[in-house]
Amino acid sequence: xxxxxxxxxxxxxxxxxxxxxxxxxxxxxxxxxxxxxxxxxxxxxxxxxxxxxxxxxxxxxxxxxxxxxxxxxxxxxxxxxxxxxxxxxxxxxxxxxxxxxxxxxxxxxxxxxxxxxxxxxxxxxxxxxxxxxxxxxxxxxxxxxxxxxxxxxxxxxxxxxxxxxxxxxxxxxxxxxxxxxxxxxxxxxxxxxxxxxxxxxxxxxxxxxxxxxxxxxxxxxxxxxxxxxxxxxxxxxxxxxxxxxxxxxxxxxxxxxxxxxxxxxxxxxxxxxxxxxxxxxxxxxxxxxxxxxxxxxxxxxxxxxxxxxxxxxxxxxxxxxxxxxxxxxxxxxxxxxxxxxxxxxxxxxxxxxxxxxxxxxxxxxxxxxxxxxxxxxxxxxxxxxxxxxxxxxxxxxxxxx
Amino acid sequence: xxxxxxxxxxxxxxxxxxxxxxxxxxxxxxxxxxxxxxxxxxxxxxxxxxxxxxxxxxxxxxxxxxxxxxxxxxxxxxxxxxxxxxxxxxxxxxxxxxxxxxxxxx
Numbered sequence: 001x002x003x004x005x006x007x008x009x010x011x012x013x014x015x016x017x018x019x020x021x022x023x024x025x026x027x028x029x030x031x032x033x034x035x036x037x038x039x040x041x042x043x044x045x046x047x048x049x050x051x052x053x054x055x056x057x058x059x060x061x062x063x064x065x066x067x068x069x070x071x072x073x074x075x076x077x078x079x080x081x082x083x084x085x086x087x088x089x090x091x092x093x094x095x096x097x098x099x100x101x102x103x104x105x106x107x108x109x110x111x112x113x114x115x116x117x118x119x120x121x122x123x124x125x126x127x128x129x130x131x132x133x134x135x136x137x138x139x140x141x142x143x144x145x146x147x148x149x150x151x152x153x154x155x156x157x158x159x160x161x162x163x164x165x166x167x168x169x170x171x172x173x174x175x176x177x178x179x180x181x182x183x184x185x186x187x188x189x190x191x192x193x194x195x196x197x198x199x200x201x202x203x204x205x206x207x208x209x210x211x212x213x214x215x216x217x218x219x220x221x222x223x224x225x226x227x228x229x230x231x232x233x234x235x236x237x238x239x240x241x242x243x244x245x246x247x248x249x250x251x252x253x254x255x256x257x258x259x260x261x262x263x264x265x266x267x268x269x270x271x272x273x274x275x276x277x278x279x280x281x282x283x284x285x286x287x288x289x290x291x292x293x294x295x296x297x298x299x300x301x302x303x304x305x306x307x308x309x310x311x312x313x314x315x316x317x318x319x320x321x322x323x324x325x326x327x328x329x330x331x332x333x334x335x336x337x338x339x340x341x342x343x344x345x346x347x348x349x350x351x352x353x354x355x356x357x358x359x360x361x362x363x364x365x366x367x368x369x370x371x372x373x374x375x376x377x378x379x380x381x382x383x384x385x386x387x388x389x390x391x392x393x394x395x396x397x398x399x400x401x
Numbered sequence: 402x403x404x405x406x407x408x409x410x411x412x413x414x415x416x417x418x419x420x421x422x423x424x425x426x427x428x429x430x431x432x433x434x435x436x437x438x439x440x441x442x443x444x445x446x447x448x449x450x451x452x453x454x455x456x457x458x459x460x461x462x463x464x465x466x467x468x469x470x471x472x473x474x475x476x477x478x479x480x481x482x483x484x485x486x487x488x489x490x491x492x493x494x495x496x497x498x499x500x501x502x503x504x505x506x507x
Binding site for chain 1: 403407410411412413415416417419420422423425426428456458459460461462463464465467469476477478479480482484489492493496
């Protein structure tokens with residue numbers, strides 16, 4: 001059995017989770033997911049400003065605090081915090097570090113700000129087999145962070161489809177951190193989720209697992225909390241990954257005194273293609289929200305629309321009127337509707353001018369004019385798209401420092 | 402009986418690029434038998450009129466249905482003009498819709 005914990009479900013998750021997982025009980029490997037589709041865009045913009053960046057900086061802070069503790073306890077760290085610059089991050093860590101590279105396909109997609117193939121578990125396993133104490137990757141599938149250490153520990157073969165699929169399910173449960181232990185859970189009133197603990201998978205040689213968490217931590221691991229996380233960000237029951245196709249309709253869940261047992265998972269060979277996460281700069285956006293209180297809400301909205309269109313044109317504006325107002329309300333807030341407007345434009349000056357145009361209406365518009373917060377200068381926005389390339393076109397590599 | 406769907410069903414939703422996914426699960430075999438018959442693609446579109454192009458998948462082992470709402474989020478979270486651009490609360494919206502639930506499941 002190998003105990004694999006998770007200490008991060010996104011870039012910005014609980015900073016102290018790493019220490020909580022290391023100090024809370026026994027672990028063999030601690031993983032962390034830092035890369036959402038949106039994060040790749042954020043890191044892409046970091047890298048544009050400074051080519052030595054492009055990784056998740058919060059992970060470095062966690063390592064300053066916890067790397068010695070992890071080494072002392074013999075817990076290996078496996079994270080995708082390398083983002084767009086795994087080597088740059090790896091070189092900042094004082095330990096036996098391996099990193100995974102080869103996901104960057106910008107040369108193939110020159111128009112994209114970021115272009116990264118979703119790599120799998122085998123390069124992570126390779127680093128661990130070579131004795132890495134810390135493994136830093138760029139874009140790998142979230143579940144690979146769990147599959148890699150399990151495959152290395154048990155010496156699984158690349159066609160051990162059922163084992164790989166079982167570990168993929170454990171990885172899917174862990175990848176969003178506390179979403180497996182009662183965070184964001186529909187029946188939250190039935191458990192105490194004030195401060196849910198981070199999840200742990202105890203994986204067996206056959207790929208089955210026990211989902212649990214350290215004693216004394218908050219939240220709960222039940223068939224319902226695990227089911228909720230299994231349903232997160234999935235499509236068809238055939239869950240495609242770079243190493244295995246996992247059949248979600250074969251998963252068996254059973255309550256266990258320490259959490260939930262996962263077994264029965266079937267796998268089959270993966271597709272010939274790898275998914276690529278592409279982010280391109282789409283333009284600039286800005287937004288504000290007008291508060292419309294009391295009578296004539298529709299007419300008030302119509303007046304603001306007309307005024308803003310006159311000032312900056314209606315191209316790229318999206319309006320939404322949320323009728324949160326109630327008639328004859330007993331509080332001012334309940335008497336108010338919210339009129340949201342967003343601009344998306346290729347012209348940064350127009351995105352900035354939007355703010356000025358909106359604020360200049362302050363004494364010249366509908367009765368009761370105010371906004372929830374003054375609009376800013378506008379920000380660039382990205383457009384996400386997935387592409388697929390043949391796996392032979394991607395050369396993933398495990399590098400030891 | 403007229404009750405919010407969330408009286409007996411849990412849900413979790415999220416984004417994959419421009420698509421949203423919405424998983425709905427129940428806690429007994431009887432409830433799942435009802436849910437599979439009740440919550441068709443047409444019914445989902447009726448309850449969530451913002452949904453257009455919808456695929457439905459059954460996961461009887463989890464007593465769950467998974468819906469993919471294609472194109473709901475435009476070009477993805479960073480670009481979307483939609484309220485809740487990552488579809489995080491889509492499931493809670495669905496749970497709040499009042500539907501006819503058999504009394505024995507309540």
